[in-house]
Amino acid sequence: MLDPRYVWIDGCFDFTHYGHAAAMLQARQTIAPGDLPSRLFAGVHSDAEIAHHKGAPPVMEEEERYMHVQHIRWVDEIVKDAPYVTEPAVLDYYACQYVVHGDDITLDAEGHDCYQEVKDLGRFQVVKRTCGVSTTELIQRMLDGPRPQAPMEPVDASTLRLFATARDGFSPWCWVFDGTLDRCLVEGGFVWEPQAAVYVEDNFDLFHAGHIERLARVRDIAGAERLVVGVQAAPNAYMTLRERVLGVLSCDAVDAVVVAPAAGVTAELRSFCLHDPALNGVFAGLTSSAIAARVTAQRNRYAARNRAKGIVS
Numbered sequence: 575m576l577d578p579r580y581v582w583i584d585g586c587f588d589f590t591h592y593g594h595a596a597a598m599l600q601a602r603q604t605i606a607p608g609d610l611p612s613r614l615f616a617g618v619h620s621d622a623e624i625a626h627h628k629g630a631p632p633v634m635e636e637e638e639r640y641m642h643v644q645h646i647r648w649v650d651e652i653v654k655d656a657p658y659v660t661e662p663a664v665l666d667y668y669a670c671q672y673v674v675h676g677d678d679i680t681l682d683a684e685g686h687d688c689y690q691e692v693k694d695l696g697r698f699q700v701v702k703r704t705c706g707v708s709t710t711e712l713i714q715r716m717l718d719g720p721r722p723q724a725p726m727e728p729v730d731a732s733t734l735r736l737f738a739t740a741r742d743g744f745s746p747w748c749w750v751f752d753g754t755l756d757r758c759l760v761e762g763g764f765v766w767e768p769q770a771a772v773y774v775e776d777n778f779d780l781f782h783a784g785h786i787e788r789l790a791r792v793r794d795i796a797g798a799e800r801l802v803v804g805v806q807a808a809p810n811a812y813m814t815l816r817e818r819v820l821g822v823l824s825c826d827a828v829d830a831v832v833v834a835p836a837a838g839v840t841a842e843l844r845s846f847c848l849h850d851p852a853l854n855g856v857f858a859g860l861t862s863s864a865i866a867a868r869v870t871a872q873r874n875r876y877a878a879r880n881r882a883k884g885i886v887s
Contacts, residue, residue: 575669579605582670584617584656586624588632589712589780590642592737592817593704595824599736600701601674602648602743612742615668616649617656627658627683630875633713633868634782638860641783645790647826648743659688662695676703707817712780713876714885716869720810729816729833734760737823738831748823749802749830754839762830764800772798773843775835777808781821784860788853789827792846795853802843803828804835812866 583601587594598616605612618639625631632639636654644652657664659682660673673692677700680688692698715721738760740747749762774792778785793801805819813821819833832839869876 576666576671577611577669578671579610579612580615580668580670581605581613582615582617582660582665582668582673583675584619584653584660584673585675586619586628586632586709587616587639587643588624588634588709589782590634590639590646591707591709591712591781591813592820592824593707594643595646595648595737595821596704597674597676597701598643598646598648599739599743599824602741604672604674604699604701605743607742607744613650614648615651615653615670616643616646617653617660617664618643619658620655623655623658629683630879633709633865638783638857641857642786645786645826646824647739647741647747648824650741658682659686660692662692662697665692665697672697672699674699674701676701678703710880710883710885712812713869714880715812716866717873717877717880720812729819731759733820734823737820738762741826748828750823751830751832753832753834753836755832755842759833764829766830767800768842770798771800771802771830771843772796773802773804773832773840773845774848775804775806775832775840775845776848777806777811778803778818778822779808779811779813779862780865781813781818781825782857782860782862782865784857785848786825786827787855787857788848789825791853791855792848793827796844796846798844800829801827802830802832804832804839807834812862 581601602614621631621636640654682688689698734750738748746763750760752759823831
């Protein structure tokens with residue numbers, strides 16, 4: 575039996591950037607808050623499916639993308655190797671009445687709309703695609719190399735509050751601070767108790783599964799109730815501070831974010847080094863520089879693909 579509170583979203587989710595997270599949040603928000611059970615399923619396409627339909631594999635490998643999507647706060651369950659062309663039978667299996675997708679059109683290898691069948695059945699809901707960030711743009715930045723960034727574009731309070739919401743997509747959860755813990759931008763959904771928290775800091779450029787794995791391990795090793803994450807300014811990063819803050823905020827391991835932390839911000843918090851070998855796991859070798867190297871190693875192919883999309887350096 576189909577349930578309107580069971581919703582499906584699918585995609586490649588290459589880099590799983592904040593634009594993808596925003597789509598998942600919007601999908602979650604199609605479910606009205608309440609006490610009735612609800613679930614957001616995220617179908618993630620395999621490397622082989624993507625290569626077949628797009629003509630090339632994604633930059634991020636499937637296990638990296640599975641890991642990242644599973645830790646988006648608003649996702650309840652991922653479905654690995656989801657079909658590139660969304661199938662009503664798959665929605666039926668997970669009791670999902672609707673699939674949610676952005677307002678752009680996705681085509682399969684034959685040039686057909688991947689969602690046409692579910693559209694014809696009235697089982698398709700549209701959410702607005704996030705402007706200003708895309709996988710193509712991130713790839714171009716890596717082709718161009720790191721460049722000094724302009725001062726951070728302020729993140730408006732409403733966007734911060736959205737990305738700081740709890741699993742239901744409506745209730746407050748994460749705290750957000752500006753530089754120091756006495757400058758609160760967003761109040762979270764729990765009582766702020768510094769003694770119950772552990773703090774880590776990094777630039778979190780190209781925020782990825784390796785970062786997420788380490789963040790989850792910090793809390794376990796430290797035995798902390800809350801995890802506070804400082805996102806450094808890092809002027810030569812591939813991603814802007816705004817993009818990195820929103821990416822980190824969307825991670826379910828995170829309870830609070832300090833934007834561009836000032837020196838001494840850890841005075842009232844226990845701190846942990848994110849690069850401690852004790853945090854090494856399956857994705858220990860995944861770094862921002864390693865990801866960028868995947869792109870530059872195939873510079874000609876990615877440059878040609880971006881030119882075909884109208885993007886040049």
